[in-house]
Amino acid sequence: KKKSSLNKNSIGIEIQNPGHSFNYLNFSEKQIFALKKLLVFLMKKYKILKKNILGHSDIAPERKKDPGEKFPWQRLSKEGLCIWHKLKKKKLEKSRKLNLSNFEKKIFINNLNKIGYNCSRGYRNDIKHRLLTIAFQRRFRQELVDGKIDKECFLISKNLV
Numbered sequence: 001k002k003k004s005s006l007n008k009n010s011i012g013i014e015i016q017n018p019g020h021s022f023n024y025l026n027f028s029e030k031q032i033f034a035l036k037k038l039l040v041f042l043m044k045k046y047k048i049l050k051k052n053i054l055g056h057s058d059i060a061p062e063r064k065k066d067p068g069e070k071f072p073w074q075r076l077s078k079e080g081l082c083i084w085h086k087l088k089k090k091k092l093e094k095s096r097k098l099n100l101s102n103f104e105k106k107i108f109i110n111n112l113n114k115i116g117y118n119c120s121r122g123y124r125n126d127i128k129h130r131l132l133t134i135a136f137q138r139r140f141r142q143e144l145v146d147g148k149i150d151k152e153c154f155l156i157s158k159n160l161v
Contacts, residue, residue: 013035015027024068027071027072035076050081051082051115053076053082057138058116059118061131061134062131065138068138073139073142085159087159092156093152095150095151097148098150098151099150100151105129108153108157111157112157140160
């Protein structure tokens, strides 16, 4: 069930980083080690599913960029601490920047909705879709964050659904 007022129904974890506007840095091993220990504890204590481990930009893509494309989502997923797709990098890279039909773009947006992105915010569709795509790419296609829906994004979203 979708919750309103996520701040009342979630635990926020902040990790020190100057961010995109101030020389965005890689997260340190010490930070990630501490985060993993904390996630294991919280997920066990509160019975949190890995699909519910989210970033700020997953929740509020129109306002937030963090934790950003340098955050090690894939690494955390290998330890069962969040979701990640199961596609091979080489196969995906061949699909990068390949155009989609308008129908496939609609399926992509529908897939985002299915995996938890709020696709009903009150922006014009083109702006809303670009913001959602950027948030999705910061999480699941970190090598290229351009806000353009391409075949690679489509395949990742399909795999996650």
